[in-house]
Amino acid sequence: MSLYSFCCGNFQQLRNSIGHICSIRFLKYHSRISSENVLQNRRHKTRPFSATVLARNAGKGSKQFFSNDRHLHGGSVESSIEVFKQSDLQHLKSLQCYDIQEKVSGGKTDCPATILVFDIETTGFSRRGDRIIEFAARDLMGGKNSTFQTLINPEREVKNAAVHGISTKMVCSSDIPRFGEFIPILLQYVWSRQVAGKPVMWVAHNGKTFDVPFLIFEFQRCKQEMPADWLFVDTLPIARQLVDSDGEKISSASMKTLVERYKIPVDGKAHRAMHDVTALCYVLQKLTFELKLTVPQLLEKSFRVSDITTTPPKK
DNA sequence: GGCCCTCTTTAGGGCCTT
Numbered sequence: 185m186s187l188y189s190f191c192c193g194n195f196q197q198l199r200n201s202i203g204h205i206c207s208i209r210f211l212k213y214h215s216r217i218s219s220e221n222v223l224q225n226r227r228h229k230t231r232p233f234s235a236t237v238l239a240r241n242a243g244k245g246s247k248q249f250f251s252n253d254r255h256l257h258g259g260s261v262e263s264s265i266e267v268f269k270q271s272d273l274q275h276l277k278s279l280q281c282y283d284i285q286e287k288v289s290g291g292k293t294d295c296p297a298t299i300l301v302f303d304i305e306t307t308g309f310s311r312r313g314d315r316i317i318e319f320a321a322r323d324l325m326g327g328k329n330s331t332f333q334t335l336i337n338p339e340r341e342v343k344n345a346a347v348h349g350i351s352t353k354m355v356c357s358s359d360i361p362r363f364g365e366f367i368p369i370l371l372q373y374v375w376s377r378q379v380a381g382k383p384v385m386w387v388a389h390n391g392k393t394f395d396v397p398f399l400i401f402e403f404q405r406c407k408q409e410m411p412a413d414w415l416f417v418d419t420l421p422i423a424r425q426l427v428d429s430d431g432e433k434i435s436s437a438s439m440k441t442l443v444e445r446y447k448i449p450v451d452g453k454a455h456r457a458m459h460d461v462t463a464l465c466y467v468l469q470k471l472t473f474e475l476k477l478t479v480p481q482l483l484e485k486s487f488r489v490s491d492i493t494t495t496p497p498k499k
Numbered sequence: 500g501g502c503c504c505t506c507t508t509t510a511g512g513g514c515c516t517t
Contacts, residue, residue, distance in 0.1 A: 306517050311500085314517075347517055393501045394516035420515065421502075438515060455517070492501095 295479055297385040298378045299324040303460040304395050305348045307338055311397045317355045320457030322465055323377045332373045333458045337362045348455040364406040383413040389439050389464055392418040400489055415486035423471055446470040
């Protein structure tokens, strides 16, 4: 099974969803939801995921229910999904959709894994010294609540706001979950998307040396373990197999280069997590088509947390 | 900090991620 055949209908949904608010966003969740509870209640089957979260009103201790259609933190989260201009929609809709003959019945296929494209924004490049401040993911299966994004409170100053536009004020707030509070929400989202008995395949660009180690260290700091059925695919080494028109390997395999190569229309709001996730979804589709990579072949290229060497993070 | 490439392998520099 090719990725583009698996995703064909879902990329159509992706294109159609761009410009609309369709993601799940979290600011603060109910205190009764804990990693422990989630782990105990885990079941290997796809099930609905409530988009409603409970937030605490800082300073008053009161509680307030949020709808996933509203309650953004200073508008910053919403802006990350509205990265495509309306004028770009026509171009997106005209993008070639491969193997359209192959049916994707009801949005479900016999794909051997749940494929989640994800990206993080951090306070810097050091997995030990820096922290994750934004997480975004998109299930390639598409459908309702297929996207997930939230800011994360790093409990420290954000010195690289110029890179992603996420300031200290935006994340160092009682309304924003710390990573330990974010973990059970993430697990709930993943299990709501996971197909029974099949692993989750996380896809990120340069994931093996950046995103995944960052996640590992954050989980370790919270004394939590990642689920054993999480696999990871790094698109960077895959993209490095691409060749130019002269048959030589491409000199750059950065996201910027790939976006330009595949003429994916994006505006100037790169380096927000959902923006980059959306771009990577398109890049992944094009990349696997060009290299004729199937989903099973992607699985063969995947790695596990145990494949990454890490030393305990400094406190 | 891992990976890749080369003016290499007993090394070093650039890429890639924020």
